Amino acid sequence: KETEIDLKELEDQEFDNPLGEYSGAGIIFGRTGGVIEAATRSTIEMITGQRIENIEFEALRGWEGFRTCELSIGHIDLRIGIAHGLEEAAKMLDKIRAGEEFYHAIEIMACKGGCVGGGGQPKAMKKQETLEKRAAGLNKIDRELKVRRSHENVQVLAIYEKYLDYPMSRKAHELLHTKYFPKLKK
Incomplete structure (x- = not known):
């Protein structure tokens, strides 16, 4: 009222989008294994200089609290550690410090299941089933997006x-x- 703007009379226009569009790689950040999968998509293409068609690294997905994944893509062999939940992260880090494990890259998520199981999410009666459905939803959104690689x-x-x-x-x-x-x- 003070500025004499009549909201009913305003013409429609596009909303501001200060953060831009997101990629499929960005959307899977919300589940365990998602950050390292997104990073792997870009890393492999940057190292090889070739576009890879299958960018869904199923081996990086899973629900074990602390897991190891070995990926071979062309001449590249990667050993990746993934942990979700701080207790599992502590186990991973202890093994690394003790020299029992070596990884080229690690992902640690504080919340079990990743952000899909974080404190800002609604509580669920069937927690594991709910986490899996939320993660599957993120994977579905990723598959449907035009841009699925962070570096694109x-x-x-x-x-x-x-x-x-x-x-x-x-x-x-x-x-x-x-x-x-x-x-x-x-």
Whole structure:
């Protein structure tokens, strides 16, 4: 009223989309194994320089709290560790520290099942069944999207071009990577 805008008289227009469109890789971040699967999609294509057709890495999916996956794609052999739930993450990290396990990459999700089982989700009577259905829903959305690889997301490419130079550039590393260090108690 103060600005004399009559909402009934406004013309329709597109909503602002400040975060852009998401990729299928982005949508599967919400389930256990999803972040590493998305990263694997891009990594394999960047290393080989070839587009791979089957980008659904079933071996990275599963419900064991701590699991190991070995992937062979062309001449590349990867050993990947995946944990969800902090107790399982602790087991993984203890094995790595003890030299009992080696991984080229790991994924750790604090919540059991990943974000689909996180504190912001509605509580479920049949928790495991619900987690599996939520994860299957994310996989379905991923399969139906046109852009399924993070490195093909137009908005991500634009951010690199405009601000970050290229993936793993010094600027990207400074702005996007986190360093963890022990905090001393006083």
